[in-house]
Amino acid sequence: MKHAHVVTAGPLFLDIISYGLAHAPVPGEEQWVDGGDIMAGGVANQAVACARLGLDVNVLTSFGRDRAGAWVRELLDEENIRFDGSTTVERQAVTIAQxxxxxxxxxxxxxxxxxxxxxxxxxxxxxxxxxxYIPKAIETVRRWREAGTTVIVDSCWDPSKQWNAANMDPIAQADIFVPNEVECLKYTREDCCFKGAARFLDKVPALIVTLGGKGALVAERGEGTTDGSAPVYTELPAISATALDTTGAGDSFTAGLVRGLAAGASLAEAAVLGQVTAAWTVERPGGSAAAPTERQLLGWADSGELRWAETDVRAVPDPAALVRRLLADQS
Known part of the structure; x- marks a missing residue:
């Protein structure tokens, strides 16, 4: 596999993470917890996860001109991530996650x-x-797609909880859309992800609905169709994992998905690699700090511990065998 070139765009944060809280913080209380970490977050979660899987990554973001900005720039530089086209702002954005x-x-x-x-x-x-982000860069996105770029969009959470379906119009400029289960159901007003996915296929050729501990649903337009009819579904069970911290899970999923596609995998196979990458991440504290390398995923595959959470699984690839096939000869 050539080192596929990835550009990822979005806001950058310095993440300060605490995990193991007994309950939500209350005024006047101090909780001593199991641990925490400080790392680059936001778009860095996706960029670092891609870079650690052997992809050539350039991030489009804004770095603060303050000490925190210098720190996150240094952290990304250590991952061999480039910043071509990035800009600077007065202060680095900071997130405290509990x-x-x-x-x-x-x-x-x-x-x-x-x-x-x-x-x-x-x-x-x-x-x-x-x-x-897509409407802001729509002319470039269209030009890149015409040149052969695969466009993958995610992160469509609506903090206002209005779930306006028109806000999903930009996915028409994408090749693959990756919503989570709540986003899929809320934006489409459907009662199951199969119906919701079918609605999204009116706009985008393929999508993967991430279902957390229930796995993932891959949906593609049927062969020869362009209007979202005759969808083809692949249900994927969850990878066996015990979640410690879900920070960056979606970003790790997308990184694994891209790594699989770059290795020539089908969309469903690439989604399995995305699941494996995300499962590794959630078992460890911190977003970008917990992203796995190819060698770590191969070690997990060879350990005998990488498996589906369900015991009776048919018609889907063995995750350990898939990791070895996609990564062993190319890491």
Whole structure:
């Protein structure tokens, strides 16, 4: 496999993470917890996860001119990630993440901007961005797709909880859309992900609905169709894993997906590699800090511990065998 070139765009944060809280913080209380970490977050979760899987990564983001900005720049530089086209802002955005009850709460301050791609930036093999970013860069995205770039979009959470379906119109500029289960159901007003996925296929050729501990649903337009009819579904069970911290799980999934596609895998096979990458991440604290390398995933595959959570699984590839096939000869 050649080192596929990936451009990922989005806001950058310095993440300060605490995990193991007994309960939500209350005024006046100090909790001593199991541990924590400080790392680059936001778009760095995706960029680092891609770089550790052997992909050539350029990130489009904004770095603070303060000490925190210098720190996250240094952290990304250590991962051999390039910053061509990135800009600077006065202060680095910072997020404090606290994990408890199987989820996270965030406190954030700073600038969440991300620059547009420079006009002379060559088309990458893969472009990764959130749904809201696509309209801002639509001319470049269209040009890149015509040149052969695979565009993958995710991150369409609506903090207002209005779930306006029109906000999903930008996915028409993508090749693959990666919503989670809640996003799929809320935006489509459907009662199951199969129906929701079919609705999204009216706009985008393929999508993967991530279902957390229930696995993933891969949906593709049927052969010879262009209007989302006759969808083809592949249900994938969950990888056996015990989640410690879900920070960066979606970003690791996308990184594994891209790595699989770059190795010539089908969309469903690449989604399995995405699941494996995400499962590794959630078993460890921290987003970008927990992203696995190819060697680590190969070691997991060879350990005998990488398996589906369900015991009676048919018609889907063995995850350990798939990891060895996609990564062993190319790492």
């Amino acid at each position: 994990s408890f009850d199987g989820d996270r709460a965030f406190t954030t301050w700073g600038d969440d901007s991300a620059p547009l791609p420079p006009a002379d930036m060559p088309a990458p093999d893969y472009f990764l961005a959130s749904v809201p």
